[in-house]
Amino acid sequence: MSVVNYAKKEIQFKIVYYGCGLCGKTTNLQKVHECAPAKAKGNLTSLATSQDRTLFFDFLPLQTMSIEGFVTKFQMYTVPGQVKYNSTRKLVLRNCDGIVFCVDSQVTKTQENIESWQNLLENVKEQKMDIAELPHVLQYNKRDLPNVAPKQYLDYVLNNGAKRIPTFMASAYTGEGVIETLNAIAKLVLQDFIEKH
């Protein structure tokens, strides 16, 4: 849910990284934090367990000038991917403007990816949002690993709707594809905002 402040000439958006446990959501934000220019980023906050699993969320504020005359803020979040944290995922999803669905490309993770996607659809619906109306992209992550499923296969199981979701090949670990994914979701969110205003 975008917030426009005409007095401060500022617009805020919320983007959420979603996906199954260990698929690489937190690593994505860490890379973004590493790569973003100093003046564009705030601190990265992680509410995590002692084993570095996300417990509540990671949070990273980003700032750009992508709408003429307005400071554009993107508040970036990750959800905890572990199945048992569903109520927390719902809380983090609240009022979001765009979603990056991060996929663990390893063949063995196919079922978990599908379940997480179903879970996202349920949670979006429960919050009276419509996924068709909510900007989103798919990121096929961990492409640096040897045992990954081919892109066509992942498309077949996760991106088989009438309207194809934009997809990005990535390795959050090496950083490949991370900024491309971010640019793509930010652009969709901005276009969506401009269309609706």
Add this chain to the structure above:
Amino acid sequence: MGYALTQEDYEQLSEDLEDFISQSEARTVLLCDRGGNVIASNGDSVMDNIDMVSALVAGAFAATKQLALVLGENEFSAVFHQGSKISIFISGVDEEVLFLALFSDETNAGLVKMYAMKTCRKFGGLFKEIMSREQIKIEDPTQSFKLAKGPIFGP
């Protein structure tokens, strides 16, 4: 989806927050929404990490709300966290907006709470109006939102 604050809204909010600070002797006050967006703030130690504070306040309040539900309460309408030098008071203004006051140990917590409740009640009406506006009107009709050129976050 979304909402907008006009120049007028923002001035009204800022004025009320300033009144709150001077009456309650709190150090800082912050309004944010339950999704974690910053709405407005005032006070001496206006936090450097205001975005992060908003995200955490929204998270903490949401977690407390879940806890309340599990315990058979609809919502803990206000929450205190007491520290040795500073304390915070968080209260829900309405379904969408949260109010955070930060105050030092020299300030009377009861006073902060009383003025906070008063300010929250006042904001309730204002936000009801802000949130229910049909379409966000751009004040200057010749101006519309335009995408700046080039990649958003670099190549």
